[in-house]
Amino acid sequence: VPGPLEPLADAALGLARTTTAGRIALVAAREVVPAPLLPPRVAAVEPATAEPLPWPAVARVLRDAWGADPEDELDAIEREPAAVTPTGQVHRGVLDGAPVAVKVRRPGVAEVVRSDLRTLEVLAAPLRAVLPRIDAGRLLAEARERALDELDLEHEASAQRRLARAARGAEGLAVPAPVMRLSHPAVLVTAWAEGTPVADLAGAPAARREAAARALVRLHVGSAREALAHCDPHPRHALLAPDGAVALLDHGATRAVAPERVDRAVAALDALLDEDGASFGTALAALGWLPEEDGPAAAALAWDLAGDLLAGPAVLDVDALLAVRARAVARRDDVLALAARATLPPEDLLPLRMLGALVLVLAPLAVELDWPAAVRAAATRGFAQ
Numbered sequence: 308v309p310g311p312l313e314p315l316a317d318a319a320l321g322l323a324r325t326t327t328a329g330r331i332a333l334v335a336a337r338e339v340v341p342a343p344l345l346p347p348r349v350a351a352v353e354p355a356t357a358e359p360l361p362w363p364a365v366a367r368v369l370r371d372a373w374g375a376d377p378e379d380e381l382d383a384i385e386r387e388p389a390a391v392t393p394t395g396q397v398h399r400g401v402l403d404g405a406p407v408a409v410k411v412r413r414p415g416v417a418e419v420v421r422s423d424l425r426t427l428e429v430l431a432a433p434l435r436a437v438l439p440r441i442d443a444g445r446l447l448a449e450a451r452e453r454a455l456d457e458l459d460l461e462h463e464a465s466a467q468r469r470l471a472r473a474a475r476g477a478e479g480l481a482v483p484a485p486v487m488r489l490s491h492p493a494v495l496v497t498a499w500a501e502g503t504p505v506a507d508l509a510g511a512p513a514a515r516r517e518a519a520a521r522a523l524v525r526l527h528v529g530s531a532r533e534a535l536a537h538c539d540p541h542p543r544h545a546l547l548a549p550d551g552a553v554a555l556l557d558h559g560a561t562r563a564v565a566p567e568r569v570d571r572a573v574a575a576l577d578a579l580l581d582e583d584g585a586s587f588g589t590a591l592a593a594l595g596w597l598p599e600e601d602g603p604a605a606a607a608l609a610w611d612l613a614g615d616l617l618a619g620p621a622v623l624d625v626d627a628l629l630a631v632r633a634r635a636v637a638r639r640d641d642v643l644a645l646a647a648r649a650t651l652p653p654e655d656l657l658p659l660r661m662l663g664a665l666v667l668v669l670a671p672l673a674v675e676l677d678w679p680a681a682v683r684a685a686a687t688r689g690f691a692q
């Protein structure tokens with residue numbers, strides 16, 4: 308039965324096929340969403356692989372940024388990139404005897420994405436068909452502003468500095484410190500982090516997978532309590548070191564979060580876990596997500612969809628998420644009925660993207676944990692354990 312979700316999916320896929328910004332988002336989605344959960348139509352779009360920038364082009368970006376030859380500012384820099392992405396690449400270097408990561412923005416990409424962001428407007432009407440009470444204009448404006456932040460590596464440097472300071476002294480967590488003197492809209496230099504990306508941990512011993520999963524929840528959910536949410540969970544943005552510490556990379560997509568909103572989200576979680584629909588409604592209304600009277604129906608639906616994952620220790624894996632999706636499809640009409648009554652304050656857009664992506668990054672680790680308790684602890688204590 309065609310419903311209001313299909314036109315939205317069509318519009319989003321259209322952007323992914325026809326714009327640079329859409330292709331960048333598609334590449335990220337394919338890396339974050341486990342393959343069995345990728346909608347077939349998304350899986351079918353094969354994005355072009357990013358070509359590495361040749362060294363002379365990288366050297367030019369660095370010279371333009373620093374007004375000096377790269378070798379004058381750094382002890383050394385490798386000419387072959389350590390990583391290549393659609394928006395740029397990362398080179399390994401040495402500064403004051405210590406290894407650093409030098410991230411360079413691909414020339415021209417910021418300009419192209421900035422102009423592509425106007426085309427986000429085509430999502431407004433189909434979005435309103437699913438969520439008629441939202442302010443689609445303000446939500447898309449928020450999406451645009453945060454995407455522009457994400458392209459600006461000087462913005463990223465200041466976000467990363469804040470979270471690096473917050474993580475100092477938090478056992479088991481690390482955020483590589485940026486070198487502010489060398490930061491520029493097109494260049495970011497940070498301490499090099501050693502470790503295995505979460506993407507490569509699927510077959511690791513259970514204790515290592517659990518250490519990574521616990522740290523991911525503390526880093527992402529905890530960052531909201533630290534007042535600057537890191538909203539870009541990705542299987543290559545977290546590195547597990549041999550000693551069990553996890554380093555978090557790529558601080559482009561961050562969002563300032565007011566402590567009151569985290570308090571309200573914790574109150575909503577507590578009410579949900581208590582199966583107290585009335586209090587859940589009060590908390591959701593305080594967040595501005597749903598009218599108070601919808602609390603009991605929303606709580607019942609959440610329990611029906613999430614089931615074991617809310618009830619205590621449970622394995623969060625790809626099969627568990629496929630089961631949640633199957634139950635959501637079975638109760639599609641109830642889900643859409645609640646969506647029709649929901650609102651979303653624009654400031655919550657990125658934090659919600661964070662929670663969604665976090666679940667998707669955690670699933671391949673297949674760890675058994677009391678997830679609501681871990682989330683609650685991080686939302687309450689931040690980076691502290």
Ligand SMILES: Nc1ncnc2c1ncn2[C@@H]1O[C@H](COP(=O)(O)OP(=O)(O)OP(=O)(O)O)[C@@H](O)[C@H]1O
Nearest residue numbers: 390392394395397408483497498499500543557559
């Ligand atoms: N400090 C670091 N230490 C080790 N490896 C790093 C570091 N910074 C980046 N890398 C490597 O480079 C890859 C790409 O870095 P990052 O995700 O920050 O770039 P990006 O995705 O191009 O950024 P953006 O989302 O801002 O366009 C990482 O997944 C990681 O493998």
Ligand SMILES: [Mg+2]
Nearest residue numbers: 392541544557
């Ligand atoms: Mg990245």
